[in-house]
Ligand SMILES: *[C@@H]1O[C@H](CO)[C@@H](O)[C@H](O)[C@H]1NC(C)=O
Ligand SMILES: *[C@@H]1O[C@H](CO)[C@@H](O)[C@H](O)[C@H]1NC(C)=O
Ligand SMILES: *[C@@H]1O[C@H](CO)[C@@H](O)[C@H](O)[C@H]1NC(C)=O
Ligand SMILES: *[C@@H]1O[C@H](CO)[C@@H](O)[C@H](O)[C@H]1NC(C)=O
């Protein structure tokens with residue numbers, strides 16, 4: 001209920017400025033891209049001599065002066081501008097050609113000046129700057145001391161300073177004091193290089209993931225270590241697989257060849273035996289009987 005009268009007063013104060021409200025959400029600019037700070041106002045063709053000023057806090061960054069003959073004089077810092085037909089359309093939006101982290105969290109206001117009089121701000125906008133980080137890289141440092149493993153997570157090119165967190169096996173937070181994170185703003189671009197170090201005592205097959213969260217961009221970038229076998233391990237297991245397949249095939253061929261050879265030998269033997277046994281059947285039969293007679297006794301002694 002408090003908002004409505006406040007808004008009404010503001011509207012009166014700014015002569016029906018459409019973008020009234022200091023408390024409005026900030027405009028988000030992406031580093032390197034143009035940003036528009038919107039400000040709409042009723043057309044100003046009825047004024048005689050007047051000028052407008054966009055100020056960053058109290059420093060003028062853009063000024064335009066129209067006189068009664070329709071001439072216009074403009075002045076600006078860093079090539080910021082407004083549409084040239086602004087007084088006709090009422091679109092006084094300020095365009096910054098390229099967002100830079102040094103503009104972050106600044107407040108811009110538009111003023112109308114006529115003679116010696118100055119209006120209340122017609123529009124006040126705050127500007128937030130952000131840039132995406134690169135997908136982080138996680139690697140393991142090879143230290144064999146104390147059974148502890150050290151993992152490093154690195155990313156760069158983002159803004160503002162992100163939140164970094166680690167998870168072990170996709171769910172467990174690392175113990176207190178095991179993470180050290182360092183963010184470094186590069187001098188020219190103001191973009192951040194970020195390196196986080198996790199030192200823990202965990203089994204070798206545990207999965208470790210590093211997430212870089214940039215709330216301004218509504219972005220979360222995660223990289224894992226140990227989730228999928230790394231290329232070297234993959235090649236090794238691939239090699240093992242090929243080796244065992246080849247081994248299986250070779251063994252199978254040898255077994256088949258052996259069986260075939262055995263069958264072949266058996267056939268030859270049978271033929272030979274037949275040829276040999278034909279005349280001596282009687283003798284072999286007697287031997288067989290003798291063997292059968294012995295068998296039961298053997299079984300009994302065994303049991
Ligand atoms: C408008 O400005 C011009 C010069 O900038 C001046 O000569 C003229 O008198 C001004 N007119 C009014 C109404 O103030
Ligand atoms: C105001 O001007 C800007 C820049 O020319 C344009 O992008 C924007 O759409 C305009 N807004 C309206 C409401 O016309
Ligand atoms: C400035 O404002 C005063 C009072 O608000 C008004 O009397 C005067 O005419 C205005 N001057 C101009 C140049 O608009
Ligand atoms: C880690 O520290 C935080 C606050 O610093 C505390 O709330 C939390 O209980 C601690 N966790 C462990 C496991 O010690």
Ligand SMILES: *[C@@H]1O[C@H](CO)[C@@H](O)[C@H](O)[C@H]1NC(C)=O
Nearest residue numbers: 154155156157184186192193
């Ligand atoms: C920041 O990170 C980039 C990419 O990893 C790297 O090339 C550069 O050297 C780093 N700069 C500093 C100052 O650490």
Ligand SMILES: *[C@@H]1O[C@H](CO)[C@@H](O)[C@H](O)[C@H]1NC(C)=O
Nearest residue numbers: 168169172202203205206207
């Ligand atoms: C994580 O998982 C691995 C294998 O699934 C297991 O050996 C290890 O104990 C787990 N680590 C923790 C800290 O839970």
